[in-house]
Amino acid sequence: MFIKRIICSNNYLTSNAYHLAKVSSSSFSGVSNSSNRKPDTFGFGYSDSYAAYFGGCHYISMKAGEHDILSEEDEEENQGFSFPGGKIAYTTSMNFLPSSSKKRVQCYRVLDEDGYLMSSNMTELVSKEVALKVYRGMVTLNTMDKFFSEAQRQGRLSFYLTSFGEEAINIASAAALSSDDVILAQYREPGILLWRGFTVQDFANQCFGNKEGHSKGRQMPIHYGSSKLNYVTISSPLTTQLPQAVGMAYSLKMDKKDSCVVAFFGEGSTSEGDFHAALNFAAVLGAPVVFFCRNNGWAISTPVTEQFRSDGIVVKGQAYGITSIRVDGNDAHAIYNVVRSARQIAINEQRPILIEAMTYRVSHHSTSDDSTKYRSKDEIEHWKTTNSPITRLQKWLERKHWWSDKEEAKLHVEAKIQVKQAIDEAEKEEMSPLRDMFTDVYDVLPSNLMEQETKLREIIQKHPKDFPKDVPV
Ligand SMILES: Cc1ncc(C[n+]2csc(CCOP(=O)(O)OP(=O)(O)O)c2C)c(N)n1
Ligand SMILES: [Mg+2]
Numbered sequence: 001m002f003i004k005r006i007i008c009s010n011n012y013l014t015s016n017a018y019h020l021a022k023v024s025s026s027s028f029s030g031v032s033n034s035s036n037r038k039p040d041t042f043g044f045g046y047s048d049s050y051a052a053y054f055g056g057c058h059y060i061s062m063k064a065g066e067h068d069i070l071s072e073e074d075e076e077e078n079q080g081f082s083f084p085g086g087k088i089a090y091t092t093s094m095n096f097l098p099s100s101s102k103k104r105v106q107c108y109r110v111l112d113e114d115g116y117l118m119s120s121n122m123t124e125l126v127s128k129e130v131a132l133k134v135y136r137g138m139v140t141l142n143t144m145d146k147f148f149s150e151a152q153r154q155g156r157l158s159f160y161l162t163s164f165g166e167e168a169i170n171i172a173s174a175a176a177l178s179s180d181d182v183i184l185a186q187y188r189e190p191g192i193l194l195w196r197g198f199t200v201q202d203f204a205n206q207c208f209g210n211k212e213g214h215s216k217g218r219q220m221p222i223h224y225g226s227s228k229l230n231y232v233t234i235s236s237p238l239t240t241q242l243p244q245a246v247g248m249a250y251s252l253k254m255d256k257k258d259s260c261v262v263a264f265f266g267e268g269s270t271s272e273g274d275f276h277a278a279l280n281f282a283a284v285l286g287a288p289v290v291f292f293c294r295n296n297g298w299a300i301s302t303p304v305t306e307q308f309r310s311d312g313i314v315v316k317g318q319a320y321g322i323t324s325i326r327v328d329g330n331d332a333h334a335i336y337n338v339v340r341s342a343r344q345i346a347i348n349e350q351r352p353i354l355i356e357a358m359t360y361r362v363s364h365h366s367t368s369d370d371s372t373k374y375r376s377k378d379e380i381e382h383w384k385t386t387n388s389p390i391t392r393l394q395k396w397l398e399r400k401h402w403w404s405d406k407e408e409a410k411l412h413v414e415a416k417i418q419v420k421q422a423i424d425e426a427e428k429e430e431m432s433p434l435r436d437m438f439t440d441v442y443d444v445l446p447s448n449l450m451e452q453e454t455k456l457r458e459i460i461q462k463h464p465k466d467f468p469k470d471v472p473v
Helices: 011-023 050-054 072-077 128-153 167-176 190-196 200-208 241-254 267-271 273-285 314-319 332-348 377-386 389-399 405-428 447-462
Strands: 002-006 058-062 080-083 086-089 182-184 261-266 289-295 323-328 353-358
Touching: 128 167, 128 190, 128 200, 128 332, 128 389, 128 405, 167 190, 167 289, 167 332, 167 389, 182 241, 190 200, 200 405, 241 261, 241 273, 241 289, 261 267, 267 273, 267 289, 273 289, 289 332, 314 323, 314 353, 323 332, 332 353, 332 389
Parallel strands: 182 261, 261 289, 289 353, 323 353
Antiparallel strands: 002 058, 080 086
């Protein structure tokens, strides 16, 4: 069997990639590039020419006897041999492939740190309505995180984990998707649920483990999920959601559905074998899945410099034959554009896409962590103040006269009231009864679970002091 090489026209990509390199300094290193801003540098035109700027080639199987579509130039230069995957040229130079390219992969962005468009030639894709909804969502998520983590510090919640600094990834990606798209998240992406209609009260109920929470107290706080909202319940073991996402995407493909699966994960999770299995599996099967990696610099206390030697995660997509892009994760516009385009490719061309969003975990890993023990306060402060995704979008909205100080103050007051009320309500709500530990898995309770329930009740009767008083027996 021979393999046919599909040569994509990527001249457009190349010229734009060059300009991107000039415009985008490494936002990840925190270096401001506003002085590099050059009008008219991009020229994307924001058409649907996503294939052009995602670009790249991919290889598909071809029956024996079909011809390779190589150019004459290739043919002359490449005296070589045919092999599954395409013709391979011979060379007399002993060239080891370099471990990385000289330049790091560029980072696509639309707005700079001050909320200015990177190029005056750019027209925004987002309507006023969507932009305002995204902004409101980001502020609500941020407010929820502030009050929920305080409630944990007050001993009212057992655990919490915030998305500080990653609000754009949460909300702008949700805005770019359809509600039919299935989400398999890690744990730092509750904003997608918020966007889809999970209320602050729903979040509070789950975190308090009360009887109104969707998991009825059977999960740790922040392990949200909603089948109605196409959001698969979070599971703690890292990266398990990735192979599952590929399987789900493949089932969408078999059913010829007009939707895709989006799998979110942190860069730390790519050290799990499941990441590699999932990428290869998706590429080979042509699964309509968007792999969305949040590269926030840290996996608890391990910095990216101790996690891998590659240029981040984006290059790993290419190694598996997956079209990939790096994007500024603190730029709501860029996230929106990239996710929107990625979903179109995934669905229209039935293949996976990898996105690496460069961001920073501003918060501690969770309420069980104190990140000042392993990173400098200056580093945290830098990202908080100079590269806040919320401030960047707010500045842009104000400049367009779509947002005022008055509206800003009103939004913050409303969000605070909403969150505080939700916490108070959730705290007052009854806990799920003991029985619920055993329900919802089997139609008829099997004998071993019946036995466990009986034993548990006996233990509670013997040691009532050791059992929480607020759980109805
Ligand atoms: C299989 C597995 N190994 C280790 C852990 C412990 N753990 C929980 S979160 C985490 C860090 C993950 O970092 P990353 O994927 O970058 O996500 P981030 O927290 O930065 O958003 C680790 C090691 C786990 N939950 N599961
Ligand atoms: Mg991380």
